[in-house]
Amino acid sequence: NAGVTQTPKFQVLKTGQSMTLQCAQDMNHNSMYWYRQDPGMGLRLIYYSASEGTTDKGEVPNGYNVSRLNKREFSLRLESAAPSQTSVYFCASSEGPFLGVSTGELFFGEGSRLTVL
Amino acid sequence: QKEVEQDPGPLSVPEGAIVSLNCTYSNSAFQYFMWYRQYSRKGPELLMYTYSSGNKEDGRFTAQVDKSSKYISLFIRDSQPSDSATYLCALYPGGGSYIPTFGRGTSLIVHP
Numbered sequence: 001n002a003g004v005t006q007t008p009k010f011q012v013l014k015t016g017q018s019m020t021l022q023c024a025q026d027m028n029h030n031s032m033y034w035y036r037q038d039p040g041m042g043l044r045l046i047y048y049s050a051s052e053g054t055t056d057k058g059e060v061p062n063g064y065n066v067s068r069l070n071k072r073e074f075s076l077r078l079e080s081a082a083p084s085q086t087s088v089y090f091c092a093s094s095e096g097p098f099l100g101v102s103t104g105e106l107f108f109g110e111g112s113r114l115t116v117l
Numbered sequence: 118q119k120e121v122e123q124d125p126g127p128l129s130v131p132e133g134a135i136v137s138l139n140c141t142y143s144n145s146a147f148q149y150f151m152w153y154r155q156y157s158r159k160g161p162e163l164l165m166y167t168y169s170s171g172n173k174e175d176g177r178f179t180a181q182v183d184k185s186s187k188y189i190s191l192f193i194r195d196s197q198p199s200d201s202a203t204y205l206c207a208l209y210p211g212g213g214s215y216i217p218t219f220g221r222g223t224s225l226i227v228h229p
Contacts, residue, residue, distance in 0.1 A: 004160075031215055040125060042205065042221035043161070050215070058216075090160055094215060104149065104215055106207075108160030 002026055006091050006109035013081045013116045021076040021112050023091030030096035032074035033058075033106065034066060036087040043090070049074055051096065081116045088113050120144050121208055123220030132229050136193040140206035140220045143187065147218070148211035150182050152191045155203045155222065164204070165191070196227045 004025045013019055025032065034046040045058030047066040055066050063085060065077045074093075078085060092106040123140045130136055138152075149168050153161035165180045167173045173180045179192040189208075193200055203224045207217040 040221065042123075043219040045216065048216065092160075096215060103151075103163075103166055104209055104217070105151070105163045105166070106153075106161075106217070108162070110160050111158070 004091055004093055004107050004109035006089075006112050008112060009110070010113050011115070013078075013114065015082060015116060017081050018077065018079050019081065019114075020078075021089055021091070021114075022073070023075065023109060024073045025091075025093040025107070026072065027093060027107065028071070029093035029107070030071070031094045032068065033092040033094075034064075034074070034076045035090045035092065036060065037090060037111075038087050046076065046089075078114075081114075083116045086114060086116045119221075121206065121218050121220045123206055124223055125221050127224040127226055129226045129228065130196055132196060132198060132227055134196050134227070136196050136200070136225060136227075138191040138193075138204050138206075138223050138225070140189050140208075141187055142189075142208055142218075144210070145184075145187065146210040147187075147208040149209035150180070150189050151207040151209070151217065152178075152180060153205045153207055153219075155205060157202070161205055193225075196225075198227050198229055201225060201227050 007022045033048040035043045049068040052071045089112045091109045151166040152164045154164045155161040170184045177194045181190040203222040205222040206220040
């Protein structure tokens, strides 16, 4: 069982280039998330998808777009990369709404380290 | 002021010490509390969760919640070098929300 798989693990971009981070989960989870983690800032939510077909902005959505391709896959796109987007990006998934049956636990991938020069 | 405050550390302790990690929060809507552990260059993993005030114990780990003081703690007994990691608190509001608010994380170093 792979859990949450992110690709690529490392990427170096030049300012203005575009790229897509891919994420797939094999746990049949409803909800998926994209976070960025910067030193001293903790985890900040970029976008999330409560269920297949829906996406919503999180705390820091500017400069990013997302696509919930199907229940398994949730991609994050940087249209015109900027040095401020240098970060470690984590994809996560969860069963979904916190109904007391589900703990609301987030399952994270191993991260994608992006450097924008 | 952030909704959730967590001292980033680093916190350096000798092997065998009792470790106390803490988060404070300002929003009384938070009802569910989790602790995640993140090893270097890895994604966070759930360590413990609790829904109510009081203590919850799991082996060497104890999670403590005081809703009246808006204060949560994670205690680690007999700390080991393998406990060296960053510990993040995560708080969920009630009402079916599935979006947690994370603390910034505390870096813990347990030296032999």
